[in-house]
Amino acid sequence: MGAILNFGKYTDGLNSTGRHAQFMFMNGNIGLSPNFFINTYLRMTLGLAVYQSSPVTMNSSLNHAAIPVPATSDKQLWLAEMEMTFNGPTAGTRGAVTLWDRLSHMGGLIGNVATEQTQNLPTAALTRYTNGEGVQAFFEGHTTFGTLSTTATIRYTNQDGVANQVSKPLVLATANTLAENMAFFCLADGDTGVRSVEGFTMAAAGTSVGNGGIVLMKKIATMPVDTGSYVERQPYRQTAFNGGIVEIMPGAYLTLLYSPSTATTGNWNISGRLGIIEA
Amino acid sequence: MGTITDLSDLVNLQTNGSAQHLNFYVDNRIGSAAAVCIIGQYSSLWKYNKTNGANGGDPPVAPGENPTKATIGSMRYNNAASGKQLWLLGIEAIASGPGTFILYDRLYHCRGLSGTSAVAQSVGGSVTRNTGGLGNEIWLEIYTLIGTTATTLTASYTNQDGVTKTTLPIVWGGTNTREVDRVVRLPLANGDTGVQGVISVTAVATTGTAGDFGITIARPLTRGYIEAAACACFRDLLSGVPAMLSITDDACLALLWHAAAVTAPRIDFTFHAVEK
Numbered sequence: 123m124g125a126i127l128n129f130g131k132y133t134d135g136l137n138s139t140g141r142h143a144q145f146m147f148m149n150g151n152i153g154l155s156p157n158f159f160i161n162t163y164l165r166m167t168l169g170l171a172v173y174q175s176s177p178v179t180m181n182s183s184l185n186h187a188a189i190p191v192p193a194t195s196d197k198q199l200w201l202a203e204m205e206m207t208f209n210g211p212t213a214g215t216r217g218a219v220t221l222w223d224r225l226s227h228m229g230g231l232i233g234n235v236a237t238e239q240t241q242n243l244p245t246a247a248l249t250r251y252t253n254g255e256g257v258q259a260f261f262e263g264h265t266t267f268g269t270l271s272t273t274a275t276i277r278y279t280n281q282d283g284v285a286n287q288v289s290k291p292l293v294l295a296t297a298n299t300l301a302e303n304m305a306f307f308c309l310a311d312g313d314t315g316v317r318s319v320e321g322f323t324m325a326a327a328g329t330s331v332g333n334g335g336i337v338l339m340k341k342i343a344t345m346p347v348d349t350g351s352y353v354e355r356q357p358y359r360q361t362a363f364n365g366g367i368v369e370i371m372p373g374a375y376l377t378l379l380y381s382p383s384t385a386t387t388g389n390w391n392i393s394g395r396l397g398i399i400e401a
Numbered sequence: 402m403g404t405i406t407d408l409s410d411l412v413n414l415q416t417n418g419s420a421q422h423l424n425f426y427v428d429n430r431i432g433s434a435a436a437v438c439i440i441g442q443y444s445s446l447w448k449y450n451k452t453n454g455a456n457g458g459d460p461p462v463a464p465g466e467n468p469t470k471a472t473i474g475s476m477r478y479n480n481a482a483s484g485k486q487l488w489l490l491g492i493e494a495i496a497s498g499p500g501t502f503i504l505y506d507r508l509y510h511c512r513g514l515s516g517t518s519a520v521a522q523s524v525g526g527s528v529t530r531n532t533g534g535l536g537n538e539i540w541l542e543i544y545t546l547i548g549t550t551a552t553t554l555t556a557s558y559t560n561q562d563g564v565t566k567t568t569l570p571i572v573w574g575g576t577n578t579r580e581v582d583r584v585v586r587l588p589l590a591n592g593d594t595g596v597q598g599v600i601s602v603t604a605v606a607t608t609g610t611a612g613d614f615g616i617t618i619a620r621p622l623t624r625g626y627i628e629a630a631a632c633a634c635f636r637d638l639l640s641g642v643p644a645m646l647s648i649t650d651d652a653c654l655a656l657l658w659h660a661a662a663v664t665a666p667r668i669d670f671t672f673h674a675v676e677k
Contacts, residue, residue, distance in 0.1 A: 306667075365639075
């Protein structure tokens with residue numbers, strides 16, 4: 123287990139011993155909320171996922187993970203290259219994609235109460251990035267909260283194990299509580315990660331029950347898929363050249379977030395390839 | 402402190418425990434209040450809510466302070482180990498609106514200056530990083546709304562050679578340069594290339610409202626352009642420019658936004674660095 127010793131080993135890894143895998147993400151007609159983040163959790167072609175209510179941790183043995191990552195390895199895994207393409211529902215649809223390790227999630231939060239919700243919380247204990255450093259917390263829409271304009275906070279344990287930290291208020295509006303949308307929670311002053319979430323509180327109750335959840339994820343990479351045209355192959359990227367050889371933890375559940383530029387509904391898909399080197 | 406010798410060294414440093422990959426999200430809110438931008442103007446993201454280090458507070462009144470990476474509002478990262486240097490290799494960002502972001506080291510800041518004063522107001526701040534001053538800039542930063550009357554303002558400062566100079570005047574006050582979080586960059590005297598400290602600021606006339614503004618000395622590091630809403634920016638500092646930037650120990654890293662839309666941005670930002 124260890125480092126990639128030199129550029130020759132890097133290219134060797136890509137050419138011969140690299141672990142390459144295809145992934146594909148497709149969708150039917152889902153409403154796109156411009157400038158928010160849509161997750162691909164339900165949309166991978168490798169298998170059909172379903173939202174959970176009870177808190178669970180995520181790993182690559184689940185058949186709907188974006189790309190097969192070994193559950194255990196006697197080597198370290200490094201993201202070495204990636205490429206993605208995006209087909210928008212209409213000409214000119216633009217956007218960007220980010221790659222994440224989905225660590226832990228839960229559901230069953232509802233949109234019509236203004237008191238703290240603790241059902242199905244705390245989130246399941248992290249099995250990767252276990253101290254929570256750099257781990258982001260998201261609200262995820264499962265069933266729309268309906269017409270809504272309020273804020274919400276989470277009560278969480280931070281990267282140092284300090285409990286009962288309270289996030290900054292997140293705007294919860296109609297657009298970002300749609301099914302499959304995700305929104306970041308900003309953290310209390312000085313905090314740099316989330317180990318677990320214990321509570322969820324809306325400032326005002328909405329009119330619909332809906333269904334939402336909390337997801338904990340760790341960022342891996344960013345990929346612009348800004349086409350400006352209907353179909354266009356996007357640049358190939360070797361991560362060595364921007365410092366982006368990021369470690370992929372064994373068992374990582376890799377997933378994508380898509381940030382679209384329009385609210386168009388229609389068929390769209392993201393496809394691509396990751397190259398992972400073992401060293 | 403060492404230099405990166407070649408591509409093999411670069412690859413090895415990224416995988417031998419020397420790398421840092423910092424990701425955070427900037428929300429377009431300050432606490433519970435929505436932020437607003439103005440097209441063509443600079444907005445400080447110092448006080449915006451974030452997932453790493455969170456939102457910064459108002460700085461102390463003049464003579465202010467020298468913020469570091471430990472100051473609330475700065476991006477949180479680790480200094481290089483003793484005898485080593487941190488090198489920035491790349492940045493990535495997605496934003497909810499078009500504009501340009503500037504990554505900078507916030508060297509000094511203060512507030513407590515008045516928008517109704519027409520005499521010299523003492524600042525008295527100097528830098529403790531990049532002390533030679535080369536590349537440092539003077540920014541006027543507004544913390545509480547000032548007045549509606551446009552006037553001009555200059556700053557008396559110490560340049561890169563330690564000589565006292567006066568900036569060229571900037572228009573200040575009135576619509577688009579009076580709002581909270583607005584930043585106005587002050588042009589230096591002819592021939593100057595940097596700033597070691599700011600002595601005072603002087604407005605020609607009152608803006609009509611005292612408000613609260615301050616002075617920031619900043620060292621811009623690099624930037625990225627978001628062409629349209631929801632688009633991404635990717636910067637490779639190996640084959641691109643500027644090449645592999647050195648991050649000074651304790652640098653207070655923050656973002657400035659040059660808006661191309663009135664909607665304040667939400668930004669998913671990542672930087673990659675290695676130490677050697």
